[in-house]
Amino acid sequence: MATQADGQPKRARGRPKTFDRTVALHQAMKLFWERGYEGTSFDDLIGAMQISPSSFYNAFDSKERLYQEATEAYVAHAAEWFSGELAAITDTKTAFHQVLNSAAREFTRDDLPSGCMIALACTQARPELAGLRDMMAGYRRGAQTAMAERIHRGIERGDVPKDAKVEALAAFYSALSGGMALQARDGASRERLLEVVEIGMQAWPSAPSESRSRRAETPPHATATGSRIQPARRRPRA
Amino acid sequence: MATQADGQPKRARGRPKTFDRTVALHQAMKLFWERGYEGTSFDDLIGAMQISPSSFYNAFDSKERLYQEATEAYVAHAAEWFSGELAAITDTKTAFHQVLNSAAREFTRDDLPSGCMIALACTQARPELAGLRDMMAGYRRGAQTAMAERIHRGIERGDVPKDAKVEALAAFYSALSGGMALQARDGASRERLLEVVEIGMQAWPSAPSESRSRRAETPPHATATGSRIQPARRRPRA
DNA sequence: CTGCTTGTGTTGCCATCGCTCCAAAGTCCC
DNA sequence: GGGACTTTGGAGCGATGGCAACACAAGCAG
Numbered sequence: 405m406a407t408q409a410d411g412q413p414k415r416a417r418g419r420p421k422t423f424d425r426t427v428a429l430h431q432a433m434k435l436f437w438e439r440g441y442e443g444t445s446f447d448d449l450i451g452a453m454q455i456s457p458s459s460f461y462n463a464f465d466s467k468e469r470l471y472q473e474a475t476e477a478y479v480a481h482a483a484e485w486f487s488g489e490l491a492a493i494t495d496t497k498t499a500f501h502q503v504l505n506s507a508a509r510e511f512t513r514d515d516l517p518s519g520c521m522i523a524l525a526c527t528q529a530r531p532e533l534a535g536l537r538d539m540m541a542g543y544r545r546g547a548q549t550a551m552a553e554r555i556h557r558g559i560e561r562g563d564v565p566k567d568a569k570v571e572a573l574a575a576f577y578s579a580l581s582g583g584m585a586l587q588a589r590d591g592a593s594r595e596r597l598l599e600v601v602e603i604g605m606q607a608w609p610s611a612p613s614e615s616r617s618r619r620a621e622t623p624p625h626a627t628a629t630g631s632r633i634q635p636a637r638r639r640p641r642a
Numbered sequence: 643m644a645t646q647a648d649g650q651p652k653r654a655r656g657r658p659k660t661f662d663r664t665v666a667l668h669q670a671m672k673l674f675w676e677r678g679y680e681g682t683s684f685d686d687l688i689g690a691m692q693i694s695p696s697s698f699y700n701a702f703d704s705k706e707r708l709y710q711e712a713t714e715a716y717v718a719h720a721a722e723w724f725s726g727e728l729a730a731i732t733d734t735k736t737a738f739h740q741v742l743n744s745a746a747r748e749f750t751r752d753d754l755p756s757g758c759m760i761a762l763a764c765t766q767a768r769p770e771l772a773g774l775r776d777m778m779a780g781y782r783r784g785a786q787t788a789m790a791e792r793i794h795r796g797i798e799r800g801d802v803p804k805d806a807k808v809e810a811l812a813a814f815y816s817a818l819s820g821g822m823a824l825q826a827r828d829g830a831s832r833e834r835l836l837e838v839v840e841i842g843m844q845a846w847p848s849a850p851s852e853s854r855s856r857r858a859e860t861p862p863h864a865t866a867t868g869s870r871i872q873p874a875r876r877r878p879r880a
Numbered sequence: 881c882t883g884c885t886t887g888t889g890t891t892g893c894c895a896t897c898g899c900t901c902c903a904a905a906g907t908c909c910c
Numbered sequence: 911g912g913g914a915c916t917t918t919g920g921a922g923c924g925a926t927g928g929c930a931a932c933a934c935a936a937g938c939a940g
Contacts, residue, residue: 418916419906440766442680446898448768456919457899463917467898519765527762527827528678530686541828572837575825579838582824583817589765590779592813599810600817607845656886657936684928694889695929701887705928 425463428453432464433474437521441471441536442529471536478521479543485510490550496558497608500551500577504604507581508597511588519589522547523582548578568609580604663701666691670702671712675759679709679774680767709774716759717781723748728788734796735846738789738815742842745819746835749826760785761823786816806847818842 431452435444446467450460464470485506492499511519522544526537552574558564584597669690673682684705688698702708723744730737749757760782764775790812796802822835 416916417908417914419918421917438766439768443766443768443771445768445896447896458901458918458920461899523824524762524765527757527765527824528676528681530677530681530683533681544824544828569837569841572834572841575830575834576818576838576841579821579825580814580818580842581821583819583821586761586765586782586820586824587813587817590782596810596813599807600814603807603810603814603845604818605845606847607841607843609844654886655884655938657888659887683926685926696888696890696931699929 421459421463423453423455423459428455428463429470429473429477432470433477433521434517436471436474437478438517440525441467441533468536472539475521475525475539475543482510482520482522486547487550490554495563496554496561497563497605499554500608501601501605504577504581504584504601505598507584508594508601511585512592512594512597518591520582520585523585524589544578544582547581548574551577565609565611567612573609576607577604659697659701661691661693661697666693666701667708667711667715670708671715671759672755674709674712675716676755678763679705679771706774710777713759713763713777713781720748720758720760724785725788728792733801734792734799735801735843737792738846739839739843742815742819742822742839743836745822746832746839749823750830750832750835756829757827758820758823761820762827782816782820785819786812789815803847803849805850811847814845815842 431454432449435448435452439448446457446460449467449470450457453460455463460470464473486503489503489506490499492502494502507520522540525540526533527540529537552570555564555568555570555573559566559568559570580600584592584600587600588597669692670687673686673690677686684695684698687705687708688695691698693701698708702711724741727741727744728737730740732740745758748754760778763778764771765778767775790808793802793806793808793811797804797806797808818838822830822838825838826835
């Protein structure tokens with residue numbers, strides 16, 4: 405709640421801030437999440453953040469920079485359930501199942517806007533916003549890449565069939581997740597999304613009747629190796 | 643190409659139009675498809691349509707009405723492959739497979755914007771655009787409802803297990819389709835989307851080891867019964 | 881030709897958008 | 911307390927957005 409409730413008094417020169425930067429950022433994030441970048445006006449922002457234009461410009465450089473920061477805040481929040489569940493110490497299929505279930509729950513919270521802030525952002529934008537569009541697309545690619553890496557590790561561990569199409573599987577579950585975000589935005593219930601997840605898990609590749617041999621219950625390394633959500637760089641369309 | 647190349651001379655009083663309304667509408671549709679409603683400005687529109695502001699208002703009432711008309715034009719176009727394939731005279735699973743394959747192809751055409759004009763439209767918008775938002779959500783619900791009806795018919799025909807969760811299945815394939823539109827917008831290739839479809843079809847419910855009994859190869863009625871895409875009215879979140 | 885009807889081109893209006901400027905206020909160091 | 915330093919409040923600015931007004935151009939009917 406307090407502006408500087410953390411350890412050090414953190415000596416401040418000049419007039420002290422009258423608002424909590426983190427709280428203001430959170431308010432901005434919720435607005436951007438709900439209405440998108442273009443749909444959120446400067447006045448909307450300073451209204452929700454309870455600050456004046458000059459304070460806004462002083463604390464955050466511009467609307468675009470604020471959006472970037474808000475996105476980073478969202479990613480940090482989402483990483484808790486996304487990267488967390490994805491790197492869980494279970495077999496790969498269960499990890500994906502849990503990630504999707506978490507997505508279904510997170511997309512339908514009643515204390516936050518529905519859906520995913522990243523999934524549907526800047527998909528239809530004016531050319532001037534190409535920078536933001538690419539940034540959001542990069543985050544989406546990052547999540548998909550993290551999924552692909554998890555599947556790859558599953559193959560190495562032996563709990564995913566060796567002939568599984570890694571990239572296509574990651575694209576499938578990424579697409580499903582994005583579609584769930586869309587449905588949540590359209591008002592789908594949590595229960596409905598959880599049912600969708602159950603159906604989606606039916607598509608998990610089964611062993612080709614022979615690689616069911618050795619079951620690997622112990623992961624090689626339990627730490628989250630490179631499963632962070634980061635704005636991945638563009639790959640050639642393929 | 644000509645303004646009135648159809649049958650009757652269609653006597654026109656007053657000064658004749660200097661542009662083809664259908665062509666102009668098509669140009670507007672492509673712009674809206676690419677950039678969305680908010681992302682397309684008045685000047686963008688009259689520039690692409692090659693008409694002046696007054697001609698714009700004369701032929702189309704307002705930007706919002708034009709968007710509605712452009713959406714209707716898109717829906718009419720999409721119905722050819724969506725409703726068409728969905729009502730195809732095959733078993734239900736094959737119909738869905740073909741619809742999704744068509745979606746993968748349509749979403750990655752090089753003569754039209756990528757993705758789906760409906761799927762990602764108005765998902766993040768200012769409150770003033772609630773009307774458009776609801777309209778687009780209605781179209782999305784309409785497509786999902788059409789899927790649900792097709793599955794229901796499949797159950798009646800006997801080529802879908804009786805215990806299949808109709809609504810959940812429709813939501814799943816609707817979500818997958820929306821996610822594919824998103825991936826297409828992010829640059830996914832046609833081949834990748836077709837792979838995603840293959841994986842998605844693995845989730846189709848299999849007969850519970852006993853209802854494989856009578857195979858129904860002849861549909862009860864081959865016409866497209868109520869599978870048109872229409873802006874369905876809102877249902878209570880469930 | 882005269883008049884009616886319909887489309888066209890230009891100019892401009894008002895609101896909003898994102899942002900800037902400047903004087904004043906609050907806090908620290910000395 | 912004096913001055914440095916930072917933040918705040920509010921007025922306002924240039925650009926753009928969507929649109930309206932109005933005079934004129936181009937066709938038909940008589």
